[in-house]
Amino acid sequence: MDTREPILEVRDITKVFPGVVANNRVHLELYPGEILGLLGENGAGKSTLMNIIYGLYRPTEGEIRVRGRPVTMHSPKDAIALGIGMVHQHFQLVPVMSVVDNVMLGSESIRGPFLDREAVARRIQEIASRYSLEVDPYAIVEDLPVGVRQRVEIIKALYREADILILDEPTSVLTPQEIQGLFQIMDLLRRQGKAIIFITHKLKEVLHIADRIVVLRRGEVVGEADPQTASQASLAAMMVGREVMLVVEKGPASPGPVVLEVEGLEAVNDLGEPALRGVSLQVRAGEILGVAGVQGNGQTELVEVITGLRPATGGRLRIAGQDMTRASPRQITDRGQSCHVPEDRHAYGMVGAYPVAYNLVLNTYYRPPFAQGLTIQEEAIAEHARRLVAEYDVRTPSIYTRAGSLSGGNQQKLVVAREFSRPIQLLIAAQPTRGIDVGSIEFIHQQIVAKRDQGVAVLLVSYELDEIMALSDRIAVMYQGQILDVLPAEEATRERLGLLMAGVHPQEHTAAGLST
Amino acid sequence: MRPHRVWKATAIVGWVLALALVALAILVNTTALGERTWLRVLFGVSALNFTLRAAIPLILGAMSGILCERSGIINIGIEGMMLAGAFAAFVAKTNTNDWPLTTSLLFSTLVAVGIGGIMGLLHATFSIRFRMDQIISGTVIIILAAGISAYLFDRDAVAEGKFAPIAIPLLSQIPVIGPVLFAKPLLTYLALILVALLHVGLFYTRWGLRTRAVGEHPRAADTVGIPVNRYRYMNTTLGGMVAGLAGGYLVLEAVGQFQEGMTAGRGFISLAAMIFGNWNPFGAMGASVLFGYTQALQNELLLAGVKTVPRHFISMLPYLVTIVVVSGFVGRVRPPAAEGKVYETEGGE
Ligand SMILES: Nc1ncnc2c1ncn2[C@@H]1O[C@H](COP(=O)(O)OP(=O)(O)OP(=O)(O)O)[C@@H](O)[C@H]1O
Ligand SMILES: [Mg+2]
Numbered sequence: 001m002d003t004r005e006p007i008l009e010v011r012d013i014t015k016v017f018p019g020v021v022a023n024n025r026v027h028l029e030l031y032p033g034e035i036l037g038l039l040g041e042n043g044a045g046k047s048t049l050m051n052i053i054y055g056l057y058r059p060t061e062g063e064i065r066v067r068g069r070p071v072t073m074h075s076p077k078d079a080i081a082l083g084i085g086m087v088h089q090h091f092q093l094v095p096v097m098s099v100v101d102n103v104m105l106g107s108e109s110i111r112g113p114f115l116d117r118e119a120v121a122r123r124i125q126e127i128a129s130r131y132s133l134e135v136d137p138y139a140i141v142e143d144l145p146v147g148v149r150q151r152v153e154i155i156k157a158l159y160r161e162a163d164i165l166i167l168d169e170p171t172s173v174l175t176p177q178e179i180q181g182l183f184q185i186m187d188l189l190r191r192q193g194k195a196i197i198f199i200t201h202k203l204k205e206v207l208h209i210a211d212r213i214v215v216l217r218r219g220e221v222v223g224e225a226d227p228q229t230a231s232q233a234s235l236a237a238m239m240v241g242r243e244v245m246l247v248v249e250k251g252p253a254s255p256g257p258v259v260l261e262v263e264g265l266e267a268v269n270d271l272g273e274p275a276l277r278g279v280s281l282q283v284r285a286g287e288i289l290g291v292a293g294v295q296g297n298g299q300t301e302l303v304e305v306i307t308g309l310r311p312a313t314g315g316r317l318r319i320a321g322q323d324m325t326r327a328s329p330r331q332i333t334d335r336g337q338s339c340h341v342p343e344d345r346h347a348y349g350m351v352g353a354y355p356v357a358y359n360l361v362l363n364t365y366y367r368p369p370f371a372q373g374l375t376i377q378e379e380a381i382a383e384h385a386r387r388l389v390a391e392y393d394v395r396t397p398s399i400y401t402r403a404g405s406l407s408g409g410n411q412q413k414l415v416v417a418r419e420f421s422r423p424i425q426l427l428i429a430a431q432p433t434r435g436i437d438v439g440s441i442e443f444i445h446q447q448i449v450a451k452r453d454q455g456v457a458v459l460l461v462s463y464e465l466d467e468i469m470a471l472s473d474r475i476a477v478m479y480q481g482q483i484l485d486v487l488p489a490e491e492a493t494r495e496r497l498g499l500l501m502a503g504v505h506p507q508e509h510t511a512a513g514l515s516t
Numbered sequence: 517m518r519p520h521r522v523w524k525a526t527a528i529v530g531w532v533l534a535l536a537l538v539a540l541a542i543l544v545n546t547t548a549l550g551e552r553t554w555l556r557v558l559f560g561v562s563a564l565n566f567t568l569r570a571a572i573p574l575i576l577g578a579m580s581g582i583l584c585e586r587s588g589i590i591n592i593g594i595e596g597m598m599l600a601g602a603f604a605a606f607v608a609k610t611n612t613n614d615w616p617l618t619t620s621l622l623f624s625t626l627v628a629v630g631i632g633g634i635m636g637l638l639h640a641t642f643s644i645r646f647r648m649d650q651i652i653s654g655t656v657i658i659i660l661a662a663g664i665s666a667y668l669f670d671r672d673a674v675a676e677g678k679f680a681p682i683a684i685p686l687l688s689q690i691p692v693i694g695p696v697l698f699a700k701p702l703l704t705y706l707a708l709i710l711v712a713l714l715h716v717g718l719f720y721t722r723w724g725l726r727t728r729a730v731g732e733h734p735r736a737a738d739t740v741g742i743p744v745n746r747y748r749y750m751n752t753t754l755g756g757m758v759a760g761l762a763g764g765y766l767v768l769e770a771v772g773q774f775q776e777g778m779t780a781g782r783g784f785i786s787l788a789a790m791i792f793g794n795w796n797p798f799g800a801m802g803a804s805v806l807f808g809y810t811q812a813l814q815n816e817l818l819l820a821g822v823k824t825v826p827r828h829f830i831s832m833l834p835y836l837v838t839i840v841v842v843s844g845f846v847g848r849v850r851p852p853a854a855e856g857k858v859y860e861t862e863g864g865e
Contacts, residue, residue: 056739077741092736094729096850105729106740108722115720156740 005068007032007195008053008084008164013062015048015219019397022048024219025062030164035186035196037210037227039203039239041437042409043395044216046199047089050166053197054086055079066164080107085157086166089199089408089435090346091149095142100124102141103156120159127158131188145296147178154185165189165196169408171205172435175295175463183209201409201437203232215239240439248445251453253473256285259320259426259457260306266314267301275301277481278315285425288448288458289486290472292465294501298481299461300343303430306459307340308332309348319426333363338426339419343434343461349415352404356396357385359403360418384421392417393440408435413444420447427451430461445471465497479503526794530802538693545692557816564696566815569770571801571808572707573598573779576762577786578793578800579707579714583755584636586718586795587748588731589643590650590856593657594759595783597635601763603665604631606774609675609767617677625703625764632760633753635661640752644745647858658783666776679703679769703765710758715797727751731852734859744859759783785834788842794849803841810834 010028014021022045030036040046051057053064055073063070066082073079079086093102100120109116109123121137128135133151141149150170157165167186171179186196186209200206206213206227213225215238223238236244260283269275275298283289293299304310306317308329317325319336332338342348350359361370361381369380385399394413396406403414412435419427429448433441448471452458462468468475469492476486477500484500544559557563577594584591591597605628612620635657642653679701687698718724727747729737734744762782767774785807786800793799811834818827 054739075741075743076739080741086739088739092733092739094733094736095853096732097725097728101725102736105725105737106742108725110722113721115722115725 004031006030006065007067009065009068010049010053011063011065013049013052013059013064015045015052015057016060017048017397019401021219023052023059026216026219026221028214028221030195030197032163032195033190033193034211035190035198035209037206037213038197038199038216039201039206039213039235040216041218041239041439042413042435043407044239044437045219046216047168047407049216050086050168050197050199053079054084054166077106080160080162083161083163084166085160085162085164087150087153087157087168087170089168089172091153093141093149093152096140098138098140099135099144099152099155100137102152103137103159107160123159124155127155131158131185133185146173147175147181150174150178150182151185163194165194166199167196168199169201169435170198171200171202176465177294179205201435201441203235203438206235207232217241236438239437242439244438244442246438246442248442248449248470250449250471253287253452255287255473256455258282259285260459261318262306262315263318264315265302265305265312265317267305267310267312269301275481276305276312276315279478279481279483280315281476281483281486283426283457283459285457286452286455287473288452288460288471290468290475290489291459291461291478292468292475292497292501293463293478295463297478299430299463299478301481302478303340303343303428303459303461306332306428307338307342330363336426337424338428339422339424341416341419341427341429341432343430345411345415350403350411352402354403355400356389356394356403356406356414357381357399359414360385360388360421362418364422388417388421392420393443409437409440412436413440416444416447420451424451424456427456427458428461429458431463432460433462433467465494469494469497477501527796527799530799534802542692553820557820558813560816561692561695563809563812563816564692566812567805567809568696568700568704569808570811571804572704573762573765573770573782574786574789574804574807575711575801576707576758576765577783578790578804579710579797580632580755580759580762581787581790582714582718582795582797582800583758584639584752585790585855586731586852587727587751588734588852588854588857588859589640589748589752591639591654591752591755592651592787593635593639593654593783594755594762594786595779595781596654596658596661597632597639597756597759598763598766598779598783599658599665599777600635600661601628601632601760602767602774602778603661603669603763604628604760605764605767606673606675607668610670610673613674613676621677621679621768624768625761628760628764628767629757630760632763633757635760636753636756637749639756640749643752644748644858650856662777665774669774669776675767675773678767678772701769703761703769706761707765711797711801718797728852731854734854734857738859748859762786785838788838791849791851792841795852806841807834807838810837 006029008030010026013023013026015023026049038046048057052059055076055078071082100117103124104120109119124137127133133155135148135151135155141152170182174182189196198210207230210227213227213230214221215223217239225235225238232246236246263280265276265279267276279302281289291299301310305312308327312325316323319332319338322335324332324336361384364370365376370377382399389396389399392413394417395410403411416432433444448458460471472489474486474488475492475497477484477497479501484505541559541564544555545561577598580594581591605624608624608627609620612623639653639657642648643650681699681701683699688694718728726737726742730742730744730747738744766778786804789803789807790800792803814830814833817830
């Protein structure tokens, strides 16, 4: 193996939270110039371990060594001084500030009493050109797309001259194109001798980029794998502790009557620009319609209009024959018997400060058995929560734990559990498996197919082509606020979908096909 | 448009408007236009002087609010901090009447600032250490100040003397602007300098950058090693000091004496000014001047003997403008995102 000195050693680290052992005697070594892939189920303790290495959490027991010397860290300041940088699972950027301000925050460049923004901007340009991380230093962060925000986070770490770089699920919010860009950057960093810890739930990605893979399960290191010899199936089995089906089994669909019908739908985005330009589609009972497309082509707005969260500026929306164009979200949920797994779970899916149990009745608390007359029935709510937590395998110390303190993937499972547990005829799922481990993806995918087989109409929006292709019976491709084409799943090859997603219209496509 | 763009545009419009008004005021006061009484009532030197006098405590109050809220602590206790400052200034002044006037005034100012600072520290301790709801903590501060000052107030005590105007050579010779802006007592200058200082501090120094980060996204600040709560303590204490200065201004420069409840809602109006000014020092100053102007107008209209409108309605003017402005703007301004939320490091220790 490697004969060099490890740049980072984690020795026997244990971390106990009230009710949970998040890390249990974890051992880890990291060498310069390598990318270490870290895998593990939701709640396995990956983020916790990284936060310990970064000085945000203090370990209950154990030792960390950097460049051979044991270190104690009291705050991220110490970690930064040791050359450790981290890109967090949820970005840590101040949205209203410029890139320059965000990058220098905490390590400001000063001239006299004043901030030296020009000097920082120059450093950013330098770093940007060295690692091809294009970004405008004076742009305001909230104006930037997610992919660019991530670049800012990486620049932030490099600006502090980090040699050890922790990337906690950097790809879960990126488009496939952005992921390719990130991999190029990571490769460049590796060749410059930086050491990288890379966390992801996408097995394909670790196999592609990592030099070594370590797997965590329930807070413990359960094994190491070599990407040359490992396969997706073997990694999945190691993570979950059993065989995982990576491809969903589903029979042919038997579509019934139309449940969701959208006609010439138009809407504007938050900036007032047109986002939907006449979208028409139909979803029948018992079928899954997948909406593919590059992020930012109107998918978010489409889902928001269908769920009543955003007003339509034109067109019609019908659910089970009833006009719902101007209906409120509750009317759509109640009368339309629909459910919604939102894209942004923090903004729309849950109340982080509420306990798990309340989050599970967010849209049914006012109905029996959860409410009798004016009073909330705590016992019924608790029982409901206990059942769902078990059924959907939400890893939580108790049903009264604050939902916000669950690991990212378990928060997502919480939302899915609530939405899937009601009688429904329409399921609207946007990125239902974002940030979820393979075992749980398998489970959620099975649930979606089961809903379909029960005769539910499913609208699935995902930026992951794999997910769309695995589940859909028909695939619609969105491009710049329009549906370019709808294909039956059998005809939808990766290439055809790729061209459509890039905006190449079917006619042009066939024309191009004929001419060659 | 993104909010920050909207606000850049609003700021430009504000500056243009302000300059136009200054030009108008100069015209009215130096040309024959001034013979039209209604113009003189609206823009006369006396109206302008009154405007500034009414605006200074509001400006200081708003700066106090900005200091606290930019770092994430809501401060509705400004009214109380002001009152405590005013009372402290009064007590200090009456006890040092036999000192040389300037020394006594400066000493009393320092006492006002110090007591304000203590009130700020108290508010910070309630909100951070004891995780009290910040609105409630602010209310406690107000009641505390009102109660203690009323209880300890010695109605027979008399403060002798107050800050006298200092004319700045040359500048005070400029027509209209000179007498209105450059022949004022010390604390007025101090307040105006403070606005510029705070603006530069917030947007061009390390302290300001960190303060704003702590108020917008404390977790992000924490992840780059900034001690979030230390910044909050520091800024809330500084904010208390500035509110104390506002109280000192009322006693030592504007009125010369203390009266029970003499802040009369100024702390709340300065909060409105802070919101209207979108938590920016110059914006809040502009709003304070606007509110000060409505008070001046009320005064001038009453003095001019306007009879067609009952005087009660005229007296309502400042409050009416405040309500209209705040209700019209509240949806459009953007408070610091983490305002009012306790920050706990997730380590659990
Ligand atoms: N601040 C906290 N307080 C209490 N418990 C916590 C806290 N942070 C994490 N936990 C618990 O520790 C365990 C590990 O969580 P962690 O976030 O490290 O998981 P993870 O491996 O990163 O999962 P994911 O893939 O879902 O992000 C979970 O059971 C979680 O509920
Ligand atoms: Mg995590």
